[in-house]
């Protein structure tokens with residue numbers, strides 16, 4: 001069946017500017033994200049620092065803006081000092097978060113070198129699980145201090161005299177989760193985060209500080225956790241984190257395809273809670289959201305199993321989702337949700353970057369390749385420019401088990417007035433029906449009409465096909481032929497389970 005949908009937009013009706021930090025990612029000392037992921041001395045592509053240049057090239061192509069590090073659950077038991085200084089002096093330790101052995105051959109300095117090479121902004125998480133305010137101040141001094149004090153001098157001795165000037169700092173990770181080392185009730189964490197933030201601001205008032213929100217909107221403390229943390233430290237923090245991972249449960253494709261409905265509701269709920277506390281406090285500023293872990297998990301599960309018992313391996317292979325065409329469509333749809341909320345989502349990090357639930361996969365000693373989910377991220381990062389426009393979408397709905405009736409068609413558009421460039425990102429979330437989308441563009445007329453200059457479609461007849469090391473380009477975006485522009489009306493026919501990007505420009 002063919003369904004019909006329309007999207008109405010106007011260049012003057014804007015949400016807020018596109019933020020580069022929406023296109024962040026995450027590198028954690030977990031499984032094979034660091035070791036044999038971004039870092040593999042001895043790999044044929046490794047540079048003098050042991051960084052895999054084949055991975056670096058893909059990271060640049062992906063268009064990643066910022067990278068959160070070193071965890072994740074890992075950070076809540078981590079001693080950052082273990083990862084700096086001469087290699088021969090670095091201790092090997094057990095990582096209790098992932099039941100692994102951490103060799104500490106990659107640490108803060110290597111990460112900063114990697115950020116430089118990848119051309120990304122660092123976002124650093126401090127350990128508020130087993131450590132606290134002093135450790136946060138120490139790592140801040142090591143990273144950002146001018147030479148002349150102890151820890152900044154240590155950095156210089158380690159070969160890095162220039163401060164790294166890290167702007168974004170996470171005050172711990174998922175401290176609401178009982179699985180987290182050092183997990184405490186909301187009020188306790190709120191006070192610790194607020195006091196740590198205030199102390200860090202004495203060193204540098206302009207830091208951008210992220211307190212932990214909930215690790216999922218289905219957490220039993222969701223809402224009350226945010227409120228308690230904000231009440232303790234509204235003045236001291238800039239952002240509150242949000243985390244979510246979606247996966248198809250059983251045969252329930254419809255709910256999975258509608259995951260962005262949940263992300264929309266999640267963001268709206270955190271914004272409401274934050275603004276409620278703002279009103280209580282009579283504060284002027286808005287606390288923003290750092291959606292610093294979001295992604296999908298492959299339905300067929302991940303390769304490998306998390307180690308347990310007497311087995312404490314280095315860089316074990318687990319949590320390696322092999323993503324399908326359908327997963328790529330859902331990732332494209334989640335990016336639409338994040339962009340739509342660009343007024344309140346100030347930063348986001350897809351979790352993670354390499355091997356662990358990641359757009360990039362590698363084999364130790366072998367190749368690196370793009371997973372299906374690489375593509376919507378890369379295209380959105382590259383072509384979302386200017387202002388995010390408000391969209392009024394008129395779409396048929398489809399029933400879903402988890403989210404009730406859900407719009408089949410979702411979309412977002414960005415408008416770069418200077419370049420005269422309009423980009424529409426759209427998703428057909430129906431598993432069965434084609435959607436004919438119409439977008440009136442008269443308001444963009446202004447003498448020189450818009451022309452379609454590129455249209456890309458992610459869609460496979462079999463939505464479950466995947467990219468593998470042997471067939472890394474099985475799922476790629478293709479030219480979207482079914483796009484027309486006539487009488488200032490854009491029309492596109494989106495096949496079931498598809499994501500599309502359509503770029504228009506003023507030419508002439």
Ligand code: AHR
Nearest residue numbers: 028072073074173174351
């Ligand atoms: O990204 C994997 C893990 O998921 C992170 O370590 C943790 O923060 C989350 O629960």
